[in-house]
Amino acid sequence: MNSKTLNPVDLKMTEDWEGNNAAFTCPSCSKVFLVSGMIHKKGRACPACGLAIAYVEGGRKSGGSARIEWATSE
Numbered sequence: 001m002n003s004k005t006l007n008p009v010d011l012k013m014t015e016d017w018e019g020n021n022a023a024f025t026c027p028s029c030s031k032v033f034l035v036s037g038m039i040h041k042k043g044r045a046c047p048a049c050g051l052a053i054a055y056v057e058g059g060r061k062s063g064g065s066a067r068i069e070w071a072t073s074e
Protein backbone atom coordinates (compact mmCIF):
# COMPACT_ATOMS: atom_id res chain seq x y z
CA MET A 1 0.00 0.00 0.00
CA ASN A 2 1.30 3.42 -0.95
CA SER A 3 0.30 6.51 0.92
CA LYS A 4 0.84 10.22 0.62
CA THR A 5 0.24 12.81 3.31
CA LEU A 6 -0.60 16.36 2.27
CA ASN A 7 1.71 19.04 3.62
CA PRO A 8 -0.60 21.77 5.01
CA VAL A 9 1.88 24.52 4.17
CA ASP A 10 3.03 23.14 0.81
CA LEU A 11 0.00 21.98 -1.20
CA LYS A 12 0.75 20.82 -4.74
CA MET A 13 -1.10 21.85 -7.91
CA THR A 14 -3.02 18.56 -7.79
CA GLU A 15 -4.15 19.04 -4.17
CA ASP A 16 -6.16 21.40 -2.03
CA TRP A 17 -7.08 21.52 1.63
CA GLU A 18 -9.18 24.10 3.45
CA GLY A 19 -10.65 23.60 6.90
CA ASN A 20 -11.48 19.90 7.16
CA ASN A 21 -12.09 19.47 3.43
CA ALA A 22 -9.38 18.33 1.08
CA ALA A 23 -9.16 17.62 -2.65
CA PHE A 24 -7.00 14.79 -3.91
CA THR A 25 -5.98 13.55 -7.34
CA CYS A 26 -6.36 9.79 -7.59
CA PRO A 27 -2.95 8.24 -8.28
CA SER A 28 -4.60 5.41 -10.20
CA CYS A 29 -6.96 7.22 -12.59
CA SER A 30 -6.27 10.98 -12.09
CA LYS A 31 -9.84 11.76 -10.98
CA VAL A 32 -9.98 14.78 -8.65
CA PHE A 33 -12.23 14.17 -5.65
CA LEU A 34 -13.18 15.95 -2.46
CA VAL A 35 -13.05 14.46 1.01
CA SER A 36 -14.70 15.99 4.06
CA GLY A 37 -13.53 15.18 7.55
CA MET A 38 -17.10 15.81 8.69
CA ILE A 39 -18.93 13.61 6.18
CA HIS A 40 -16.38 10.92 5.36
CA LYS A 41 -15.33 9.81 8.82
CA LYS A 42 -14.12 6.45 7.49
CA GLY A 43 -12.46 7.98 4.44
CA ARG A 44 -13.73 8.20 0.89
CA ALA A 45 -12.77 5.96 -1.99
CA CYS A 46 -12.07 7.41 -5.43
CA PRO A 47 -15.55 7.73 -7.01
CA ALA A 48 -14.19 6.82 -10.44
CA CYS A 49 -12.03 3.74 -9.92
CA GLY A 50 -12.33 2.88 -6.22
CA LEU A 51 -8.65 1.96 -6.04
CA ALA A 52 -7.60 4.80 -3.75
CA ILE A 53 -9.05 6.01 -0.47
CA ALA A 54 -8.44 9.36 1.19
CA TYR A 55 -8.87 10.49 4.76
CA VAL A 56 -9.13 13.90 6.44
CA GLU A 57 -8.98 14.34 10.19
CA GLY A 58 -9.05 17.78 11.74
CA GLY A 59 -8.36 21.09 10.05
CA ARG A 60 -5.47 22.26 7.91
CA LYS A 61 -4.53 25.06 10.31
CA SER A 62 -5.25 23.14 13.52
CA GLY A 63 -2.84 20.23 13.30
CA GLY A 64 -5.09 17.98 11.22
CA SER A 65 -4.01 15.37 8.73
CA ALA A 66 -5.00 14.57 5.15
CA ARG A 67 -3.72 11.51 3.34
CA ILE A 68 -4.46 9.22 0.45
CA GLU A 69 -3.70 5.51 0.19
CA TRP A 70 -3.67 3.31 -2.86
CA ALA A 71 -2.63 -0.19 -3.75
CA THR A 72 0.63 -0.83 -5.49
CA SER A 73 0.22 -2.17 -9.02
CA GLU A 74 1.90 -5.55 -8.85
Ligand SMILES: [Zn+2]
Pocket residue numbers: 026027028029030031046047048049050051052
Ligand atom coordinates in the same frame (compact mmCIF):
# COMPACT_ATOMS: atom_id res chain seq x y z
ZN1 LIG B 1 -9.34 6.68 -9.19
